[in-house]
Amino acid sequence: MKAPVSSSFNTVFVYLLATVFAFFFSVANADMLGMTKQFSTITIDLKNKQLQVEYADTWELRAQGLQDRKSLCEQCGMLFNFGNSRQVSMWMKDTYIPLDVAFINRDGIIVNIESMKPLDTTSIPSKGKVLYALEMNLGWFKANGINVGDKMVLRVSNAAQ
Structure with a gap:
């Protein structure tokens, strides 16, 4: 038995x-x-600030974005490169950090800055065709005096742009 x-x-x-x-x-x-996927980093100049941010330059990296993160350091962010200029939208699915997003055209000019709430699946659109979107902590752009019309400059080789 x-x-x-x-x-x-x-x-x-x-x-x-x-x-x-x-x-x-x-x-x-x-x-x-x-x-x-692991994100590479890229250096950008924005007004009087130089930042090293994570770089989402493929479809897979853009889809992953800042999802599942619980925090983001004060001067950290993510730059999304969409490959070509077009109308884009961002959302906060599975993203726990309140963020601001700056939509940036091919000339590096910020066309709009929007606030995004954690876990909100509402699409936040750019106001026109953009090549980039820069996500930073909520209130970062205002606290640093960065506004619509300001210019972002990438500090990379031509191959990475």
């Missing part, structure tokens, strides 16, 4: 082994599929 105990133990052992295998396979698979 000891067979059922051994059978039960084997079943639990096989289940745990399968769970551990599935976990490690999914983590490895996510890395292979590029689902856990």
